[in-house]
Amino acid sequence: MAIMSVAAARRAEAIGRTVTVRGWVRTRRDAKGFSFLELNDGSSQGNLQVIADQSLSNYADEIASLATGSSISVEGEVVASGGGKQPTELKATRVVVYGGADPETYPLQKKRHTYEKLREWAHLRPRTNTFGGVMRVRNRLARSIHDFFQEDGFLYVNTPIITSSDCEGAGAMFRVTTLDLDKPPRVEGKIDASRDFFGKPTFLTVSGQLEAEIFACSLGKVYTFGPTFRAENSNTSRHLAEFWMIEPEMAFYDLNDNMELAERFLKRLIGDALRDCAEDMQFFDQWVEKGQIELLQGIVDKPFIRLPYTEAIGILESCGRTFEYPVSWGMDLQSEHERYLTETHFQAPVILHDYPRSLKPFYMYCNDDGRTVRAMDVLVPKVGEIIGGSQREDRLDVLEARMKEQGLEPADYWWYLDLRRYGSVPHAGFGLGFERIVQFVTGMGNIRDVIPCPRTPGSAEF
Numbered sequence: 001m002a003i004m005s006v007a008a009a010r011r012a013e014a015i016g017r018t019v020t021v022r023g024w025v026r027t028r029r030d031a032k033g034f035s036f037l038e039l040n041d042g043s044s045q046g047n048l049q050v051i052a053d054q055s056l057s058n059y060a061d062e063i064a065s066l067a068t069g070s071s072i073s074v075e076g077e078v079v080a081s082g083g084g085k086q087p088t089e090l091k092a093t094r095v096v097v098y099g100g101a102d103p104e105t106y107p108l109q110k111k112r113h114t115y116e117k118l119r120e121w122a123h124l125r126p127r128t129n130t131f132g133g134v135m136r137v138r139n140r141l142a143r144s145i146h147d148f149f150q151e152d153g154f155l156y157v158n159t160p161i162i163t164s165s166d167c168e169g170a171g172a173m174f175r176v177t178t179l180d181l182d183k184p185p186r187v188e189g190k191i192d193a194s195r196d197f198f199g200k201p202t203f204l205t206v207s208g209q210l211e212a213e214i215f216a217c218s219l220g221k222v223y224t225f226g227p228t229f230r231a232e233n234s235n236t237s238r239h240l241a242e243f244w245m246i247e248p249e250m251a252f253y254d255l256n257d258n259m260e261l262a263e264r265f266l267k268r269l270i271g272d273a274l275r276d277c278a279e280d281m282q283f284f285d286q287w288v289e290k291g292q293i294e295l296l297q298g299i300v301d302k303p304f305i306r307l308p309y310t311e312a313i314g315i316l317e318s319c320g321r322t323f324e325y326p327v328s329w330g331m332d333l334q335s336e337h338e339r340y341l342t343e344t345h346f347q348a349p350v351i352l353h354d355y356p357r358s359l360k361p362f363y364m365y366c367n368d369d370g371r372t373v374r375a376m377d378v379l380v381p382k383v384g385e386i387i388g389g390s391q392r393e394d395r396l397d398v399l400e401a402r403m404k405e406q407g408l409e410p411a412d413y414w415w416y417l418d419l420r421r422y423g424s425v426p427h428a429g430f431g432l433g434f435e436r437i438v439q440f441v442t443g444m445g446n447i448r449d450v451i452p453c454p455r456t457p458g459s460a461e462f
Ligand code: 4AD
Pocket: 167, 168, 206, 207, 208, 209, 230, 238, 239, 240, 241, 243, 245, 247, 248, 385, 386, 387, 388, 389, 390, 429, 430, 431, 432, 433, 434, 435, 436
């Protein structure tokens, strides 16, 4: 007998077919002589209504007492629904019960729990409407990311997770070691990293960019899509210690090309989610963030604002608002400033570019003004920074000088410098935080609720 998903069995085309559907019981309602079971298998936001008649052999023993959370398989005919919102229902001819769920202890009963509470049950929360929807949107976005780049001639490259170089220079890296932490080998009082597994200090990567540049400078247009790790102690609704990043890197691109690509990319991702996750997006619009669909549609339809950092400072200084962090040229914009620009002043995504060089990592292209670099950050309402990128410094002498300025040893980056020594080209790229785009599309307020297993300071359950 054909096995069918709940999503497929809910469509009118399924009417008249005899199928098996398998999943978890959301609710059971009893009427005279039969029961309604709401069944969900993760394939759609909506449930399939199953009608189980008392003539079924295990009705009295099993079906009539089925609890929320139980797993079952149902054979039967898909029929036109007698009423209600969905076009179909399943008239059961056989119900097999796999596993029960004690209502005294199973946490996901009818009551709506807070997201904080659900984080404690991260292993069960995908069975809720919200997290099922988040995971389906996340999946759609991942697929669109590959589609977008593949259709545009980009090559997918996998950059290392264990690395000895610090790309962002922020020092927020997790150390990777096999040394005995209770008695590490020492020379002159310091830990002897030459006796570690790789013969030198190694870390979990904060970004695949430096390695992606190798492949852009040989294959043209590439992108990475992988996990990255940051040991910064920031307990915010937008930071994770382990998150996924998409990093395109393109030879012969300048900052304008980079901005154009970033805008086209984000619009494609949002447009695909609106079209292909319509039911889930309706759910988010209704239950998570009112007006979410309209906000996203507006972003797809309107051009992004492009604004030099220096002009942004001017706007913030003269806007009449008092910020917690006072504004002056050279400062790192805080989330309150970014959000003012994108949510209040422009009410649109803003690509801020040409930041002060003192704020940005060594690899960004230095402008002739001596004060700024060709950096760009894409800011969106509610989330703030969603993309960070730049044109890369492709001049050997300038790059070496910048490294020294930032206290880096050029010899440690000899291979990176070689890319400027042999056939150097202008190139550019950016990083999109995957969880930030999932957050932005779903409207979820906390980044911990858009990743399967959130890792944050003090928390890494299973
Ligand atoms: O701005 P970032 O630090 O840029 C880079 O790492 C560059 N190497 C990217 C490149 O040019 N190839 O990080 C890029 C994006 C941010 O805009 C943000 O969306 C996300 O990664 N991000 C985080 N997401 C979740 N938790 C964190 N702790 C994040 N830190 C950055």
